[in-house]
Amino acid sequence: MRRLLVTFVLLGTVLGRPVPAGAHRLDEYLQATRLALDIDRVSLDIDLTPGVSVASRVFGWMDTNRDGEISTTESEAYARRILGAVVLSVDGRAVPVTLVDSRFPDARDMTAGVGTIRLRATSKIPPSSAGRHQLAYDNDYRPEMSVYLVNALVPADPHIRIADQRRDPSQHRLILDYDVTTHSVSSRTSWLLAGLAAIGLLALTRRT
């Protein structure tokens, strides 16, 4: 399975308004992923919290020019590195992941073991046909010091139903079996067909 193609659309605030955090880790790098499944995309929220004992190492990985500050370029590069260790596939085919937003804590919070790096990413997937599908998520970023949480959100689209979910013991990997009902696909398809028909009609009108 190939690594993801990571593209950056928008790099968000580096030191944005802090979001309440709850974890205060010691010697672990907590990586918590929430995954939202839609008919034609998968959205990922990845929260990374380095514990107080490992925070200086993590900070060092980001602060590549060793000036004690995390620049936008450095945070972008670090986010790219994290997503580079993430593999997402649908029905056995890897799909690219695009970073949508990233927020980095200040050095003080990070070294206290409570600073959380928050990444939001998305993957466009081919519109799912009716029937059973499978999504696989793998996170292999820094396994030597990390603990993982990965959870799927209940799909917002009522025509998608998660039938089964399986993980490895350390939650590196999540596999979701999900069912798509005809209505969801047909409604989207009908919108697509209606759009194509409208374009065709417009073209015919212009010719005449």
Place this chain on the structure above:
Amino acid sequence: MIAVKTSRASLMLALVPLAFGLAQGAGPSRPAPPAANAGTTARVVAAANAFLATLSDAARAKATFGFASTQRTGWSNLPTGIFQRNGLRFGDITSRQREAALALVAAALSRSGYQKVTDIMNADEVLKNRGGGRTGGRPGGGGTGRGGIQFGLDEYYLALLGAPSVTAPWMIQFGGHHLAINVTVVGPDNVMTPSLPATQPARYVLNGQTIRPLGNENDKGFALINALDAAQQKQAILEYKVSDLVLGPGTDGKVIQPEGILGSAMNATQQSLLLDVVHEWVGILNDGAAAAKMAEIKANLPRTYFAWSGSTTNGGLAYYRIQGPTVVIEYAPQQGDLDHIHTIYRDPTNDYGAKLVKP
């Protein structure tokens, strides 16, 4: 210095006798039909106004916020210095004001719930006096401000959002290290989600008494998992390790795909045990509101999941989650430390009273 701290702990315990906490929780929960709670709301409003009456204009300005302000979601279990709370800090107010503040918290909660809150606060004072814990308490850092991190009895904050009212919505926000209690009051309805009761240490001795602030949550969880037969345990026990809360602070509005065994797959005894576990969180709130909430959860019990990860032997390390249409509860020891427990209580349909408050 130690004597002062001890006397504060004793004072807090004296406010609500330990007997309340010990007497409660042994028997099965008794969810009652929804009860009119107008009398309780009136008492809570009176306690809030009594608290506000003890404050100077400046202190009142510090303690109060608009109901719709961002302060509503600005809570955490983290200590001061890592997370800056707003509201009135206990270390900055007089003993009379502190008593009025605690009287307000007591009015909003049940007696056993207030006892639990008191036990959690006292645990934090114990942690401070010990100089921290193995996980999270900053070993050697203590709670006295070294490194800027502070916790203990002085580091609890009370804030009111909106004007106390028996009709209009308002909110009580009370918390500190390892505690976040959010009570939204809308007329006769009182809602306590989201809230985060946690503790470190999980067991301590105070005035000759062994205190386990979340001991019932631990013991009742193990009782339930062990009441399931092998086939049921196979459904309930997750094949993976869960090392923290999935829906802790900062995850408002998220609903994860449920896992585990459904309430509908349990027999009546097991269902009763499940409700008994749930009541440990729901029952923190005053009795009338808790009874209404328990009735709602009981009605949804067939669609409520119970998931477990870890040892099934009491004393071992285990995480569990209860998730139904209107409730999410997680119990999560931190980083393998049985002496450091985080929990969360949410209602995905009604956090902050969302169902009751018209936008």
